[in-house]
Structures are given as structure tokens and as C-alpha cells.
Amino acid sequence: MNRRVAKGLWTLVAVMGLAGCSDLGEPIRLLPHAELSSTAIDFGTVAVSATASRSVIVSNSGNGALNGSASVTCAGYSIQSGGGAFTVPPGGQHTVIVVYAPSGTGTSTCQLTLGDGIPPVSLTGVGALQAPGAQCVLSVPSIDFGFAAVGGSTQSGYTITNPGTAPLLLNVVPTCDDFVVLSGGGSSTLPPGGSLPVTVQFVPRAGGFISCAIANGPGCPDVTVSGNATTVSFAADIRPVLTTTCALGCHFFRSTADIVNVPGSIYPSYILIKPFDPQNSLIYRKITTPPPGAGGRMPEIGGPLSPATIDKFRRWILEGALDN
Numbered sequence: 001m002n003r004r005v006a007k008g009l010w011t012l013v014a015v016m017g018l019a020g021c022s023d024l025g026e027p028i029r030l031l032p033h034a035e036l037s038s039t040a041i042d043f044g045t046v047a048v049s050a051t052a053s054r055s056v057i058v059s060n061s062g063n064g065a066l067n068g069s070a071s072v073t074c075a076g077y078s079i080q081s082g083g084g085a086f087t088v089p090p091g092g093q094h095t096v097i098v099v100y101a102p103s104g105t106g107t108s109t110c111q112l113t114l115g116d117g118i119p120p121v122s123l124t125g126v127g128a129l130q131a132p133g134a135q136c137v138l139s140v141p142s143i144d145f146g147f148a149a150v151g152g153s154t155q156s157g158y159t160i161t162n163p164g165t166a167p168l169l170l171n172v173v174p175t176c177d178d179f180v181v182l183s184g185g186g187s188s189t190l191p192p193g194g195s196l197p198v199t200v201q202f203v204p205r206a207g208g209f210i211s212c213a214i215a216n217g218p219g220c221p222d223v224t225v226s227g228n229a230t231t232v233s234f235a236a237d238i239r240p241v242l243t244t245t246c247a248l249g250c251h252f253f254r255s256t257a258d259i260v261n262v263p264g265s266i267y268p269s270y271i272l273i274k275p276f277d278p279q280n281s282l283i284y285r286k287i288t289t290p291p292p293g294a295g296g297r298m299p300e301i302g303g304p305l306s307p308a309t310i311d312k313f314r315r316w317i318l319e320g321a322l323d324n
Contacts (some may be wrong), residue, residue: 006052032117040121179225
């Protein structure tokens with residue numbers, strides 16, 4: 001085969017690849033992959049004529065668009081937002097908020113359907129009425145769990161008391177899967193003058209700020225729970241790159257105080273690291289695609305950083321650029 005023919009074949013292969021064909025000439029199929037934040041939601045016990053809301057996040061980890069349609073058809077359940085037809089691009093998310101409003105006492109079940117190829121979400125709630133004279137008092141209105149690494153956990157708690165004159169119906173359940181009730185959870189009855197300690201564990205599954213609530217029963221206030229989940233450590237993952245990679249280490253970036261919300265010394269119109277905003281963080285842009293007027297890509301020696309290392313910088317910034 002002469003060189004001209006060979007070149008022509010390689011050109012044909014390249015064109016086929018750009019057209020979305022495999023090396024066998026068949027189209028490459030772009031497929032979606034649905035992932036749900038939860039496949040079952042427990043609304044707990046809700047006072048008759050009151051409401052409780054929960055959310056389901058539909059993520060697409062595939063490489064094709066994910067098409068779905070969210071609906072519920074049971075009495076007492078409705079969709080507050082995110083209902084009807086939706087499309088989730090690769091790497092994107094769609095949030096559906098479901099409301100439970102019992103019109104009578106007893107257990108109600110339903111399903112949130114999300115479309116072909118997406119598993120339905122089972123819904124359960126209980127309508128109830130508190131006896132006159134029951135009172136629900138919480139020791140705290142909210143709990144900040146601080147920081148926890150994904151895969152790790154941290155614990156805290158609160159106490160429910162009943163200073164009233166009648167038994168208090170309780171049903172202690174979390175409203176999202178990142179918080180788990182270790183003790184004091186589920187249905188119970190608290191006698192007058194009684195108290196119930198509740199222990200909650202923060203077990204984040206993804207990085208970033210997470211907030212939801214612990215529902216306590218009909219007529220009882222929720223306890224707001226929140227925490228910051230991290231997948232990247234500045235000390236273990238980011239600082240070694242800044243201090244040992246030649247062209248980066250020359251800048252002596254050894255602590256978060258040197259870079260977070262700090263203007264660049266050479267390019268002062270840019271912030272070195274802007275928490276939660278990689279695209280407006282000069283260091284991240286310099287190791288990916290430098291902005292106009294900010295010089296070339298870093299590091300200058302040894303070639304670009306690996307995709308895995310660049311992704312650590314991105315996630316660290318999205319998680320708040322913490323000094324952890």
C-alpha cells in the first residue's frame with residue numbers, strides 16, 4: 001500500500017470517528033444512566049391538614065441525554081416542583097419536590113414515577129392528630145455538624161420533651177439520606193413530663209454543603225441539620241502539588257491564607273482561589289485553560305498536571321476551598 005492510499009484511509013477513519021462511528025463503522029451509542037438520591041421516601045407522621053415536603057434528585061452519569069417524566073397519582077401526594085417531562089444532560093441533575101398533605105389519619109403509600117428506564121420512588125406517610133394537651137419542645141432548633149469527609153461520619157443530637165398533660169405522638173425520621181438517626185428514631189409515644197434523646201449521624205455521600213431536616217412528628221417542629229462534606233484535603237491533596245511541582249512551588253503557596261480570596265501578585269485583577277467558583281479561580285484556570293492576559297498554562301516544566309490532579313483542585317474549590 002503506497003503512502004498516499006494509507007493517508008487516505010487514515011483520513012477516512014478520522015472522519016468516521018468524528019461522525020460518531022466506531023472503528024467497525026457502526027454508530028457509537030450515547031446512553032444515559034439514571035442515579036437517584038433515594039429510592040424510598042418516608043414522610044414520617046404528619047398532622048392532618050399540615051404538609052411535609054421531600055426532594056428526589058435524578059442524576060445522569062451516562063454520556064447521553066436522560067429523558068423522564070415525574071408524576072404522582074395518589075390522594076394526599078402532589079408535586080411542588082420538577083413535575084412533568086424533563087431532560088437531564090450528561091453530568092446534570094433534576095430535582096423533584098413532593099408534598100404530602102394527609103386529609104385523614106392512617107398510613108398512605110404511593111409511588112413517584114419518573115419515566116421509562118428510571119426506577120420509581122416509593123412514598124410513605126402517616127396522618128395523625130395530637131391529643132389536646134400534648135406539647136413538643138426541642139432542645140435545639142438546628143444542628144451544624146461542621147466538616148466530615150465523604151466516607152466518614154460525625155455525630156450530634158438533641159432532646160425532645162413533653163411538658164404537656166397528654167401523651168405526645170412522635171415519629172423521628174431524616175428527610176435525606178446523608179443523615180441517619182442512630183437512636184430515638186421511628187414511631188413512639190412520649191408521656192407527659194417525658195423526654196427522648198435523639199442521636200443523629202452525618203454520613204455524607206458527596207462533597208459540598210448539605211442541608212435537610214429531622215422530622216419529629218405531627219405538630220412538632222423539624223430540626224434543621226447541615227454539614228460540609230469534603231472529598232479533597234488541602235493538606236493531603238492540594239498543598240503537596242503547590243509546594244513540590246516546580247513551576248507552582250516557586251510561588252511559595254503553602255497555606256490557604258496565601259491563595260484563598262487573594263488577588264494574584266502578577267495578575268491582580270484575578271483571584272487566585274475563589275471558593276465554590278473554579279472558573280474564576282486563577283490557579284485553576286492556569287492549570288487548565290488560562291484566561292486572556294494571564295500568561296500560559298502551568299506548570300511550565302514537566303508538562304500539564306494529570307486529569308485526576310486537576311479534578312482534585314476543581315472539587316476542592318467547589319467544596320469551599322477549605323483549610324482541611
